[in-house]
Amino acid sequence: MDGWAGRQEILAIVATGETGGPLCCVPRGPAAFLNTTVGRCIRQSSRQKGAIMATATGIVTLFGGSGFVGRYVAQRMARAGWRVRVACRRPNEAHFVRPYGVVGQVEPILANIRDDASTRQVIQGADAVVNCVGILVESGRQRFDAIHADAAGRVADAAAMEGVRTLVHLSALGSDPDSPSLYGRTKAEGERRVLAAFPDAVILRPSIIFGPEDQFFNRFARMARFSPVLPLVGRRTRFQPVYVDDVAAAVEAVICGRRGHVSKPGPAETGDGEPQPARVYELGGPEVESFSVLMGRMLQAIRRRRLRVSLPFAVAGFGARMLDIAQLLSGGLFVNHILTEDQVRQLRRDSVVRDGALTLEHLGITPTAMDSVLDEYLYCHRPHGQFTLLTESAKNLDAER
Ligand SMILES: NC(=O)c1ccc[n+]([C@@H]2O[C@H](COP(=O)([O-])OP(=O)(O)OC[C@H]3O[C@@H](n4cnc5c(N)ncnc54)[C@H](OP(=O)(O)O)[C@@H]3O)[C@@H](O)[C@H]2O)c1
Numbered sequence: 001m002d003g004w005a006g007r008q009e010i011l012a013i014v015a016t017g018e019t020g021g022p023l024c025c026v027p028r029g030p031a032a033f034l035n036t037t038v039g040r041c042i043r044q045s046s047r048q049k050g051a052i053m054a055t056a057t058g059i060v061t062l063f064g065g066s067g068f069v070g071r072y073v074a075q076r077m078a079r080a081g082w083r084v085r086v087a088c089r090r091p092n093e094a095h096f097v098r099p100y101g102v103v104g105q106v107e108p109i110l111a112n113i114r115d116d117a118s119t120r121q122v123i124q125g126a127d128a129v130v131n132c133v134g135i136l137v138e139s140g141r142q143r144f145d146a147i148h149a150d151a152a153g154r155v156a157d158a159a160a161m162e163g164v165r166t167l168v169h170l171s172a173l174g175s176d177p178d179s180p181s182l183y184g185r186t187k188a189e190g191e192r193r194v195l196a197a198f199p200d201a202v203i204l205r206p207s208i209i210f211g212p213e214d215q216f217f218n219r220f221a222r223m224a225r226f227s228p229v230l231p232l233v234g235r236r237t238r239f240q241p242v243y244v245d246d247v248a249a250a251v252e253a254v255i256c257g258r259r260g261h262v263s264k265p266g267p268a269e270t271g272d273g274e275p276q277p278a279r280v281y282e283l284g285g286p287e288v289e290s291f292s293v294l295m296g297r298m299l300q301a302i303r304r305r306r307l308r309v310s311l312p313f314a315v316a317g318f319g320a321r322m323l324d325i326a327q328l329l330s331g332g333l334f335v336n337h338i339l340t341e342d343q344v345r346q347l348r349r350d351s352v353v354r355d356g357a358l359t360l361e362h363l364g365i366t367p368t369a370m371d372s373v374l375d376e377y378l379y380c381h382r383p384h385g386q387f388t389l390l391t392e393s394a395k396n397l398d399a400e401r
Helices: 003-016 021-025 030-034 037-048 068-079 095-100 116-123 144-161 182-197 217-226 244-255 291-301 313-329 341-346 371-381 385-400
Strands: 059-063 083-088 106-110 128-131 166-170 202-206 229-233 280-283 307-311
Touching (some): 068 083, 068 095, 095 106, 128 244, 166 244, 182 202, 202 244, 217 229, 217 371, 291 307, 313 341, 371 385
Parallel strands (some): 059 083, 059 128, 128 166, 166 202, 202 280, 229 307
């Protein structure tokens, strides 16, 4: 592996994201990795960019690394000098992750966590694994139990077998074996299986997550552009929205071992009544607001006035069931991304960090307030888009004259 040919071979292996055979040529482990050409290249480039370098870096496999949360984790891990494998089903649609690092540092790789072999393959040689795969709506073989429970257990099994040092699993607030929604019950079952297979795994349970690519504020903002009314299911249900980069920072803090702030071992019930070591963090932002108030904040950010109409749970449940049936009858041609019956059940429960839970602060992270971020990405839904501030100041000038 010495000389020009050797260096080219290493770069080719890393660039193709091969995890089988040839990757074994790259020395395993953080220290060995940092001695390779690519390691030196990453270190130099990271220094040039002024990025923070961890003292020891290695390979991290991010399942769902092309998703909303995963891409922020990928960026942070790349900036910290890690080599990042972005494992997803459509790597051809995930090329946007490549510029997060230097050439070959961040690579999309084909993997399906419903499949044993493919899951094992992308974990081989990794020092850390993060599972960011989750669904809100069932379609085809992407069922709640298959993704949230079976696949979560599969990733943990494979990580344990491959000798991975750190496993981070993204769950959700509302994960509860007694939850009225299948989403909540399968998330709880997933946590149980992860801790059973990999007792040192760290579980992060975020509330609703906001950020430029979110499907919460953006979705209602899009609706507000065309509709004079906003139908709200569970207008009094409370949320504690957490900023997407704070969630990514939590993952980074866990992987980079910055968990010195944990002073009290909070119990994490895993379903069988056995208290586990403190491994579960509940991630929420600095504000707890009702659904209706959150929609008010969104409307303010997009400078539109809309009527917020409360839809009773029974009515919403009936409508959602009709949409679910339409999905079933269409044989998968129509996927109900509007509102499912399971989501209506979810909306009956608050999504708020419990008293005494370990939180972002225990990981040394100060949660970001919504006001400092919402305007930055919701401006595109304003009547005058990015020119709104200009038109507003022009109006003010007119008024002063
Ligand atoms: N977003 C929120 O507000 C929120 C709130 C609480 C908890 N969470 C949890 O946080 C995690 C991340 O959520 P997110 O919003 O980032 O999700 P997302 O945007 O929907 O991303 C999901 C990712 O998983 C990949 N994926 C889906 N099925 C897969 C499979 N079978 N095998 C391999 N990869 C697969 C997707 O890529 P491909 O389609 O290319 O495979 C995508 O990269 C999830 O566990 C979610 O439940 C999210």
